[in-house]
Amino acid sequence: MKKKLIISLIFAIPLLYYSVVSLSAPNPICHNCNVIIISIDTLGAKHLSLYNPEKIIAPYLKELASKRGVVFDSAFSQAPWTLPSHSAMLTGQYPWDIGVFLPTDALPNNIPTLSDELFKQGYAVKAFSNGPFVTPSWNFFNKDFESFSGSMAIKDWNDAKQIFTDGLSWIEEFEEKNNNPYFLFLHSFHVHDPYTTTEGNITINDIVAANTDVGEIKNVEEFIAAYEGEINQLDYEFKQFFQTLENSGRLDDTIIVFTADHGEEFDEHDTTAMHLSLYNEVTNVPLVFFIPGIEPVIKKDVVEIRSIPSTILDLATPLKEKLFTAPSLTQIINGTGRNDGYAIMVSAIQKDSTINSIEKVYENIESLDKIFSVGIRNEDYVYPLYSSVRTADWRLLQNPDGSLELYDQHQDPEEQSPVDISKGNNSEISKITESLLELIERNINNK
């Protein structure tokens, strides 16, 4: 059922430009501080009590953020899956600008990354990253320095305890022998499926069943409970990690960023645990900065996770040169600037190992086509291409066939009832749609 719309032209005004109002070029807030980025694979903001008052999930993160976090309330990933999203998070570039769309796309060698730039500034660099994609095989963390530890094996994905323990051990060993700052990247697959529960695991076959009507279909509530159970485990391990750093006095000169590459979907838009769409449940992710001396605050600005590299350089180094194309969030953080912004995102995926394993188990292509009912398909690729722009007030989604979906974020935050944009006589809706579509055209389609 369509919900009644209350629309103001005020909504459209911020869409006309994207600027961070700069009052000054501040000195680094935390010069030469250590930098730790914690990227939790597949962690949607809507499941966290920090972002959703109806949840009691991840209580420590919420408590900690209320004491010392700069919480971005509307942070969005640039893609719904691991590789392109992390390419944005660690290079500041849109994935489509550097050709990182499909599992076969490695990060180009000539693209500066946050770790490269911090290394040039005298930082040691270390990454612990389980799961595929954010590894040297895809050109992450492989330039000029020994810096990577990780496993791609599914058996190692239940890794929250291990990844935080390894991170702490590395910090302690490093600080015994060195005086320079470090950049530590921790990427956990703990909350990614398959899920471990007290009643038994939820497997890829269960997910296939949920999406295809092939096999025994579990209630979606079981998936959500299992997923959120893993989030709570992760929250507990994060607590041990953070408190150990705090108790040893290390947080006085350490910036910690807590974020995710994308969320997860549980039948909000007909698919479960596939994270291929661009709706809020998949692209709205946590983003919290813990910065020495900065008071806790919640920022409502719509931001992109590709702003993380430029923000870190602003916070921790004296570099004035703009090395990354995405705007820094520093002036939002320190209260001297404002972001009238938007977030852009794209979905395009190759038929990956998950899909191959699905086909191995169920040679039922018709059922797979039901999942990927829209898009271009050839022998090797499932290649839907969705584009979207999200502002504080609206989401416009462009489907592969060019059709559009417009969602009012105030009236319909679950994005269930698209606004009727077919009526040419509704000039306000037409103007809003045109201005949003122009942002997609400018940022994606014209490149």
Ligand SMILES: [Zn+2]
């Ligand atoms: Zn991921």
